[in-house]
Amino acid sequence: MALLVGMLCPATGALLITHRRLLQANLTSHAVVPGIVLGLAIGLDPAFGGVLSGLIGVLVAERLSLKRNAENEAVINTVLAGTLGLGVLLIPLLEIRVDLESILFGDLLAVGGIDLMRICLAAIVLLLVLKTSYQKLVYLGLDPDGAAASGLRISSLRLVLGFVTAIVVVSSMAAVGVVLVIGLLSAPALFGLYQAPSLYSAMIRSAGFGILFSSIGFLLAIAFNLSPGPLIACLCLLSLLVLGRFN
């Protein structure tokens, strides 16, 4: 599970960084919380609720951002805080028992078969999207205006990106939590992107670095009896120092 999450998150992160969508990914990672809580409350698969509310969060932010173009980051962060707040409030309002800490920070040592299935499903979705839309995604990331001019459906492609982000975040929840997942989406991808000749190559390299990060984090967690999610996040932070010297 650690290896799968370590591979999938950075590969997706490389895609998001090149599309300048990491802030939206951070929003998604928080906006999945109300859906997870609602899913648990009504007896649905919380992953389904999480993907849905993550997507809704991104769509709401994009809708509001269109009207306030100059303050996009502020709008995104406000939606991020609002959706997370809503998720936290829903727990006492719906009177359900939820381990909020494991949703936010994960518990890799307690993952089960269903979590493994989710991460495999997320990987399949990512591979399918790359198989069918790789060239279009490259065009969109490189030159959004040119992509629109050539007749590509930009909003559909961005919705697909939002969906991939939501499903990757939700499926990684059990391992590293929806808050710490952003570290795995970012740091290994920064290494992977360095001098990569193509997006595909950057994603493969990022996945490789991600496997390295999560393996080290997981082994250290077992050795020192610590929680793997926060440990991996700290490793991501330390890795930036290495990257700074490298650059």
Add this chain to the structure above:
Amino acid sequence: MTNLIARGLSFSYGKELALNDVSLELKSGTLTALVGPNGAGKSTLLRLLQGQSLPEQGDIFLDQNPLGTHRHQVALMPQRSSINWNFPITVEALVSLGQVKSAKRSCCDTEASLQRVGLSALAKKRLDSLSGGQQQRALLAKTLSQKASVFLLDEPCAALDPPSRAQFLRLARQLAQAGLTVLVSSHDWGKALNAYDKVITLDKTVLAFGTPEDVQSKLQLINSMGNHCCG
């Protein structure tokens, strides 16, 4: 060999009028400059002529045909600022994006476009390792690989040094000599306009349209009447 004709184009962003009653005719085999101050509506006009946005009023034709059904014949090279230059991509992969909507993609088309702009030797290089002038030529090669007959180039010479600018304009001239219709939006005034066959001066509406000499004399008249937007 395609003539592009626009009649009475108007466009607004909300309540702000961007273009008002713009008419022009671009003949095949001509190199035309589109000049005007910031906010004159140059990029908006190019987007309308490419069919990316629809005019609120007016019509655009390619020869006798409405633009809508023949949009693929018009290619737009975007402004430098709209490109994500840090994107991990090689020059040849960038050029092949010009055919992203084509049913049949050909490596020969990519190679031919690169040869046309003199970048074949740099095909495997990462885009962000190129100089500013080389990057612009790579963008032009991508635009050329679309196999259009009308090329709209949005400020291709912005941020280029004079030699790179001259080289780029020579390329644009070669395209026109090959029978293509080429419109180049530009901030260059004065003698730089002499490199073009025709010049359109735009400030939300067409202030002058003709040969460089005609336009410069018309602009002097306009300026003497108190409008100092141009030149």
